[in-house]
Amino acid sequence: MKAIDRALADAARQLDASSDTARLDAELLMAEALNIDRDRLILAPPDRDVPKRYWDMVERRKTGEPVAYITGRRAFWDIELHVGPGVLIPRPDSEVLISSAIEHFRDRDPPECILDLGTGPGTLLLAALDIWRDASGVGIDVSRRALSYASANARRLGFEKRLKLKLGDWAAGISDTFDLLLCNPPYVAEGEALGPGVREFEPDEALFAGDEGLDAYRVLAPQLPRLLRPGGMVAIEIGPDQADAVSALLARDGLQASVAHDLAGRPRAVLLTWAKSRN
Template sequence: MAEHQTVGEAIRAAAERLGATSDTARLDAEVLMAHALAASRSDLLLRHMRDPAPDGFAALADRRAAQEPVAYITGTQEFFGLPFSVDARVLIPRGDSEVLVETALGERPGARRVLDCGTGSGALLLTVLANLAEATGVGIDASAGALAVAAANAQALGLAERARMVAADWRLPDWTGGVDGPFDLILANPPYVEDDADLAPSVRSYEPASALFAGPAGLDDYRILIPRLPALLAADGLALVEIGHTQADAVAALGAAAGMASRLVHDLGGRPRVVVFSC
């Protein structure tokens, strides 16, 4: 980009370039420019459009043109109104997952103990704890890198004293040994993508495969995790499990085989999103 460009001109040029690979090219360019200026997007639009474009913006736009997710470039993603630090060690929290949090808070506002299976960035667990002042929680993950990100987010959100991050891999025997139940709420967004799924390059090339793929039908992790949930649930507890839009019947059947009743919650787009289990 030319050195004499203004912020507004640089954004327009970047948006035109990013249009070849992004459906949100203008927004991407604005968010990256705000990051380069260490300003909010609203301040960018109100106060900085005629300023000289910062030197670092071109490199950020190059990364986005290579389809690296904006959240990884900026290092942050908002979820349920809270800021979460993210990097390539964790999945980027999606707005679709907010329905799981909304359901948990609506169904068990008095929950005191929460377990998050596959915590990643900690987004689900920490958002629930932020809205349940009396609750404590445990986030488990098989990835040491993910646990480090989650712990940092807990610290940044002032929740470190109420959230404990534990290394646990449900693919291994006796993984519940370090997880002391029972829990009033269990949250889970396990890997559920089919191995041969047609994913956007920004997802397949950048986000951690171990948190995405779960066998030919995307059900491998459900088959392991769901049968263990009854032993971890309190008598009136609920387990909320995020699913792919074609997996509702299969996941509900796994719960039924484990002695649990279930109901389905849809997201704002009308797609099946969360199965709610109870014993």
């Protein structure tokens, strides 16, 4: 057995007590330590010594620190984003917002203007700009650190001339209208149980939203109708038990709500469109 294979097995055993994805974590960290992609690691592991930094990264992961913070990157949709402490880590569940937008615009003109409220490291906005190459976008966040990551990610992807990033509180002060609005707001109720390392490492302001997890939706509800163009769509992420409550809050002033589900079949997004009379 190669040294790399032995190290992966050993690391997975060490991580098993602190991670539900111990083997995956071990592989991702090894790929980072060797500066190769995970597919190559699995299909043709190199015959070489294990770098010391690998074990340093394993020790960090044993404390609960997210893999994305350790490696400094996270894949989302068809792009890779750089992330770090103080920034919400992109998650596969959020990809339903992008797939729902693709479906909405399949038989319509593509979106020209996209707004991402609470953009974080640019997750949703940059994925959308990668799909619709003639579109421009605006990303807003209350965190300067998040906007710094979003700006760096936009430059690395070559999108910096197609978007504006603004420090702000949701859509306050925004007077333009948009074809597509994307939003992954904080929606975790105070005191709700979270996965290992989430509460300890990721930013509270990107996670928690009051006793019911609905505070952000209440702020957004009166703002959304004035921002959405005819024929457009809002896609906003929700917790799996919030579909009815969020739909009731956001379906107003002519907007109608539907619910999209993630790959596990759980409600994951509320989609808002104008009633037919406005489209």
